Amino acid sequence: MATALKGMMTRPSGSHRDQLVFAAIALTNRLADGWSFGARYTAPEDPAECASIANETCERFYRKQTAFLPEQADELKVMAxxxxxxxxDLALDDIPTAIPKVNTMLAEHPSALHLSEKPPYSLHYQDHSVPAVQGWQVACCAALASWVSSNSTQYIRCCAALRCDRLFVDDTRSGTKRFCSIQCHGRENVRAYRLRQAVAAAEKAHRMPRL
Ligand SMILES: [Zn+2]
Incomplete structure (x- = not known):
């Protein structure tokens, strides 16, 4: 990353906007299909379980939105x-590919951006009058769009472990966090160790005199 760009990045601060991005990442890690900890991952089929996971996940970041309901499970998985x-895309720094997708999602629901009317005046992203899926989608997309415009997406990472595409925010000072979890870090250490052992064994076999 260019040094000049690093200086322009807005560090995640725990603001409402940042909490929404954290929520989007946590939600996708639990409900998006893909890979996790070395195995194929699919969201639970039970609608009640999906809604429960989403509520439990999102409540850690924002409590005022209406709750996800089991009948919204299919929409919820599509959103995730x-x-x-x-x-x-953002984790791969492929901003040109991400932007049309974000804009499409923003266009599907009217913006809910508004300022609080009493001090401290703060920017709110959530529309409390709509069902949870729409409310979270528009809020998360608006927050992601804001992250793109402030270069904060540089903090979004995809796990570097084999067969894992779970996401995380690397706000460490060194910016060198590579894995989504201790489990994936451990798996990669084991894999690297086995690889070194195999290379050493192959080299040893190559050096052995033929009889
Ligand atoms: Zn991982």
Whole structure:
């Protein structure tokens, strides 16, 4: 990453906007299809379980939106997969591919951006009058769009472990976090160790005199 760009990046601060991006990542990690910890991952089929996971996940970041309901499970999974798709583009720093996807999602629901009417005046992204899926989708997309415009998407990472596409925000000072979890870090250490052992064994076999 260019040094000049690093200086322009807005560090995640725990603002409402940042909490929405964290929520989008947490939601996709639980409900988007793909790979996780070395195995194929699909969201639970049970609608009640999906809604429960989404509520439990999103409540950690924002509590005022209406709850996800089991009958919204299919929409919820579609939203999670679409957000995951965009977040993967952003993690790969493929902004030109991500932008039309974000704009399409923003266009599907009217913007809910508004300022609070009493101090401290803050920008709100959530529309409390719509069902949870629409409310979270428009809010997460608006927050992601804001991250793109402030170069904060540089903090979004995809796990570097084999067969894992779960996402995380790397806000460490060094910016060198590579894995979504301790499990994936451990798996990669084991894999690297086995690879070194195999290379050493192959080299040893190559050096052995033929009889
Ligand atoms: Zn991982």
């Amino acid at each position: 997969n679409r957000l995951h798709d965009v977040l993967l």
